Amino acid sequence: MSEDAPSAYWYADTDAEPRRLLEALRTFRRADEEMRLRASRDMDMNLTDLRALRHVIARGQHDDAVTPRALAARLGISSASTTKLLDRLCASGHLERRPHPVDRRSVVVVATDAAHHEVRDRLTRMHARMLAIAEAVPRPAGTPSRSSCSPWPPSSAASTTRRPAASPRTLRAREPRRRRTPVD
Template identity: 75%
Template structure:
């Protein structure tokens, strides 16, 4: 039994099947990416938020803007109290280190430990190499279009919506839309 209006595509409208296939492939990628993150966090004996924190810290190490507990809390969308507990866990497990802030004596910065870098490289390095090879296989003439598509989708998915249908699903479940 379908509750979608007759002749409509539940997830995506339009008559051209190629854009729908592209969106379905993107959804499949997101599911696979989520599953990979669950496996990685399980293999590293940490929860998903801990893994996100470690990834954030490692990614930011390439910038001149050090990660503070407050900036990490903001990036993860969690409270500073939760961040303190998270940092306590990841420092105790040897994945992160708290160091004095280079320019603010009252603050600390968070860095990934050498152990964390080795563990991430051992667990994810080969997969990242294969992912890079897949990206390199995209014809140079199509790379800008793929890039622009992914950037636009990231912006759209990350945007907060004032959408009654989405709100009803989130608050009351699918039956509320009928």
């Protein structure tokens, strides 16, 4: 490393305030990941199963039916993986498959009363602590609420999760090779 290189890896030393904000976000993310790991261990399921259960419960709060296909898309997993996931969560008593209310060819997935009870029992205290921490965040002067001090507009947050555009070279490498067919 040369002598004139900045001491910070990604950001210049002059970026102290934004770096502190990013570090606070990283700290929150680590704590959130650890909380989810504990919850999944306590509930005897893996993280993907927990994400699926959380999604089904959240959509159920809005009377929004969740199909296996929609769940697969939300979780970014294959239909085969979704079938195994649903088999596990149905066998454990967390979810039920029910006929789709409109499409007879499909089913919807709903959380059981036992799942709601277990989630509330295990996560209520943690959510109360999170709310207390959020309520302790001071309001910036001249702002009506804490939400107005959000440092990350949703469009900006979404842009950090997108993959950069692929170069033509990368795209060529992803193309499937064409099979040669014998010539008669």
